[in-house]
Amino acid sequence: MLKVQELREIIRLIDQSSISEFTYENSGTTISIKKPTETAAQESVAQEVIHTKQVVQPPVVEEKQEVVTKEVPKQQADTEVVETNDDTIVEIVSPMVGTFYRKPSPESDAYVEVGHKIDESSIVCIVEAMKLFNEIEAEITGEIVEVLVGDGELVEYGQPLFKVKTK
Structure with missing residues (x-):
């Protein structure tokens, strides 16, 4: 895969x-x-x-690329160090374009909240892309200090999703 x-x-x-x-x-x-x-x-x-x-305004012409997959494994989020006064704060960023979900289903609790401890294999959210729900793993150990995206919002590739204090 x-x-x-x-x-x-x-x-x-x-x-x-x-x-x-x-x-x-x-x-x-x-x-x-x-x-x-x-x-x-x-x-x-x-x-x-x-x-x-x-026509007064021309239509927008876009190139489209089609990517088709049958089975999608858990995705690993990219992380990047944020340039702040506190060098222990790291951002978990979206590994793809899609819709951000904090919970596995509407009636479930969120994967993580502010103050939750996480490790490399912790699932922090789901990003839906092309009708596929991709579980995003943290890839770092630490504590969630801020959730940067609201449930159901569209996210871009590389967009920060969470801030994590690593030590």
Whole structure:
């Protein structure tokens, strides 16, 4: 199974290359990435130019990449040291774009609250991406000192989710 970092690297390499379609299969997991070809991109730009003469605001043209996975393991969150007066505070950041959930289900308690002690394998939240619920592990040992994102909010890759005091 690919790790999130490996998947990000594959996406980056394909995005920078001239490859328009990529499929990877391993142990029952399939990942497919497709991007528009140059001619399709040129046609959409040409259509946009024609369309802008008829409409006051042109539509936004976006390149889309499709990533399909069948089974997703627990994800490990990235951590980064925050530049503050207290060098023991570390942020747990989102390893992907998605919707942030503090609880495994609406009627359950939150995975962590301010003051909870965590270790490397502690699950701190779920990030839903493409209808898949990814449990995020802390990757550090310490105490939660601040929750930076509200339940159900959209999060970006690298966005801080929690502040943790490490010692």
